[in-house]
Amino acid sequence: MTDIIEKLNWRYATKKYDPAKSVPADKLERILESIRLAPTTSGLQPFEVFVVTNPAIRSKIKDISYDQQQVVDCSHLLVFAAWDDMTPERVNMMFDLTNEQRGTVNEGWEAYRKQLLGMLAARGQEINFQSAAKQAYIGLGIAMVAASFEGVDCTPMEGFDPNVLDELLNLKERNLRSVVMLPLGYRAAEGDWLVNLKKIRRDREHFITEIK
């Protein structure tokens, strides 16, 4: 049985956090672990997660995020940063890690490595980054479910200047690009205009098509 639907109905894009409430370490770790376990294309995990609690840096991030208060009022600010490219070094790092951890070298796996390296080189940097960014959104989706199971509120945020954020977090020198942020914390319901409004989704017939 599942209560994931109940959790998805409980969550909403929190507009106001209680700055006095902090997410306990064990809850935060389970949310981060869920993201770490997210499935990604060819198992590459082509993104990283930054957990920003530093007040001065969060204040600067707020300045480039349409002044949204959640950035500074939340407990922990997650930043998802995707690989700026899927380079041979990175791909080989993940394939080597796989061989090392499984203690085997598999012929089919090695053939796939070769094929993948050729494909990634052919399609180029920008498409590889776009693909990496999509994988980060798998992690984002799972993070929001994991947070809900912990009773932790969150707010997916795309409205920020990624170039300045990359500079603030020194992402360029790590060959990463910020793609989406996720404040985590606890709602301050009395000051949140959205908390009591109905969740809106298109109905099933405008969202699902069966091809029988």
Added chain:
Amino acid sequence: MTDIIEKLNWRYATKKYDPAKSVPADKLERILESIRLAPTTSGLQPFEVFVVTNPAIRSKIKDISYDQQQVVDCSHLLVFAAWDDMTPERVNMMFDLTNEQRGTVNEGWEAYRKQLLGMLAARGQEINFQSAAKQAYIGLGIAMVAASFEGVDCTPMEGFDPNVLDELLNLKERNLRSVVMLPLGYRAAEGDWLVNLKKIRRDREHFITEIK
């Protein structure tokens, strides 16, 4: 408390399905409902989900998916198809639905609609499609968690020819573009080379960075 981590460790990219086993309707509906409830940018839900059970169509999809057997052996084949653009018609449809369902017209909300319409028109079709595709990956991530809670196996698949798939499902005339597939079903463990291999992820220190 949560057992999402246990579920994420249970799941794996299933390589062989038992074609005799079908996902019961109630389980399928809860997985689809979880996708429908997925949060998306500005609440637009800029994608749709196709549930393909038709054998002839699945056979054709297999032909353009590196002949991967999961496409035909799975119980239900989900195809995530993103809006090919975020047009004023579509944005207004979602904002109007929101007003209708909430029974109110909110000044701030209407100002945001206007701002969003300007931004989407300025950045153009291809970037709007890329953004829509990312939102579909939020749904994909949540779908994989939902399936795991139902004890249903799944396999995220990007390896297919999207242009031919769009033709097979008549997506172009609906202004949609296929972005990722997700077979659902039950593992045939005895014939699956991956099922018993260790799940590989980079360790925490190579994935999470704390900025305190």
